[in-house]
Amino acid sequence: MGLFEGKKGLVLGVANEFSIAWAVAKRLLDEGAEVGFTHLPGEKMERRVRRLTDPIQARYVVPCDVQKDDDVANAFAGAFQTLGPLDFALHSIAYAPMDDLKSPYVNCSRDGFKMAMEISVYSLTIAARHAAKAMPQGGSIVTLTYFGGEKVVPGYNLMGVCKAALDASVKYLAYDLGPQNIRVNAVSAGPVKTLAASAVGDSDKLAGLYEAVSPMRRNITRDEVGAAAMFLLSNLASGITGEILHVDCGYNTMGSPGRALEAA
Numbered sequence: 001m002g003l004f005e006g007k008k009g010l011v012l013g014v015a016n017e018f019s020i021a022w023a024v025a026k027r028l029l030d031e032g033a034e035v036g037f038t039h040l041p042g043e044k045m046e047r048r049v050r051r052l053t054d055p056i057q058a059r060y061v062v063p064c065d066v067q068k069d070d071d072v073a074n075a076f077a078g079a080f081q082t083l084g085p086l087d088f089a090l091h092s093i094a095y096a097p098m099d100d101l102k103s104p105y106v107n108c109s110r111d112g113f114k115m116a117m118e119i120s121v122y123s124l125t126i127a128a129r130h131a132a133k134a135m136p137q138g139g140s141i142v143t144l145t146y147f148g149g150e151k152v153v154p155g156y157n158l159m160g161v162c163k164a165a166l167d168a169s170v171k172y173l174a175y176d177l178g179p180q181n182i183r184v185n186a187v188s189a190g191p192v193k194t195l196a197a198s199a200v201g202d203s204d205k206l207a208g209l210y211e212a213v214s215p216m217r218r219n220i221t222r223d224e225v226g227a228a229a230m231f232l233l234s235n236l237a238s239g240i241t242g243e244i245l246h247v248d249c250g251y252n253t254m255g256s257p258g259r260a261l262e263a264a
């Protein structure tokens with residue numbers, strides 16, 4: 001019997017088959033979960049996502065723009081109505097306007113900053129609020145973050161500041177929702193080729209750096225991120241909340257590039 005037999009939840013952030021959210025969803029499905037999905041509104045987005053969710057006969061697939069309060073509220077209320085009480089929610093969403101993302105952080109615009117923070121950080125807060133209403137028996141919420149919120153990763157710019165705020169949100173949300181038996185954690189993933197990653201400057205060079213520097217001398221796979229998120233969403237992690245779990249082949253533990261420096 002799968003770990004998620006009889007469990008239900010909502011996954012926010014599938015754009016295509018390369019999305020981290022899809023890797024997590026696949027793991028959840030393999031373990032017997034019933035998974036609902038949200039996608040960015042628009043015909044093209046819906047078509048891309050339905051190409052993945054139709055074959056698995058997902059019962060709940062709805063548009064949701066996290067910039068709209070009603071969209072988020074309706075997504076969770078509808079999931080509750082269609083699927084019943086939820087056990088888990090995955091938040092796998094980030095965005096910053098290209099000009100602001102590509103420029104040094106010191107130059108990011110006020111509007112770009114607001115938009116990036118709203119979509120990449122506030123979306124977790126509002127999602128957690130509505131998820132909690134759909135989890136009367138408690139549950140688990142997981143988001144996706146990156147090391148660039150803890151230390152400076154050149155090229156990550158504005159998104160690094162968003163991830164720092166996201167990491168802090170995970171801890172405050174864990175505190176707020178803990179009494180309702182709702183856990184909130186993050187997976188901090190190493191570089192994975194996705195739509196969002198292609199917007200970040202030098203993403204290929206970054207992958208090379210992980211291969212050279214991380215203790216395991218390789219990059220992570222999408223499926224490894226999926227497995228770790230699935231673990232945090234499951235009852236196996238029942239005592240874990242407010243945690244940032246690094247899935248990066250150990251890259252974050254390094255204080256210097258080690259042998260990679262000698263080879264350079």
Ligand code: NAD
Nearest residue numbers: 013014015019020065066093094144191192194195196197
């Ligand atoms: P992705 O492009 O597949 O996913 C990003 C998702 O955000 C998309 O589904 C997109 O539709 C959604 N989104 C953007 N604006 C939205 C809005 N206004 N409303 C609703 N949804 C919106 O890329 P991904 O790499 O799978 O990104 C998922 C998460 O993983 C992001 O938070 C990203 O920062 C994080 N992450 C990615 C990597 C990586 O290397 N790919 C590493 C660490 C963390």
